[in-house]
Amino acid sequence: MITTFTADATVVDDNKTYEGTAAMEHWLTRSASEYTYTIEPTGAQQTDATHYTVTHHLAGNFPGGTVDLRYQFTLRDGLIEGLVIEP
DSSP: OGGGEEEEEEEEETTEEEEHHHHHHHHHHHHHHHOOEEEEEEEEEEEETTEEEEEEEEEESSTTSEEEEEEEEEEETTEEEEEEEEO
16 A cells, blocks of 8 residues: 555554655554544545645544545655545
8 A cells, every 4th residue: 555655655543654665554553453444435636736635433442433535646656655644
């Protein structure tokens, strides 16, 4: 999955910012192993040529059990340059 990001990409998730490949590899590993959950896409919107928002419904064993999240993508040259994940 790391290959879908630019080398200088930034991810904001859980009020933490991850910049660059090493930080994002840590984020991806932690995200994949911390909880068990299912994710269902519920919508998608293209704001302009480089900005997209995809909404997802998550259900799992994390605090609260369910949450709806917005994944706000910024693309550059076909790769993810920025990603903000928030309710």
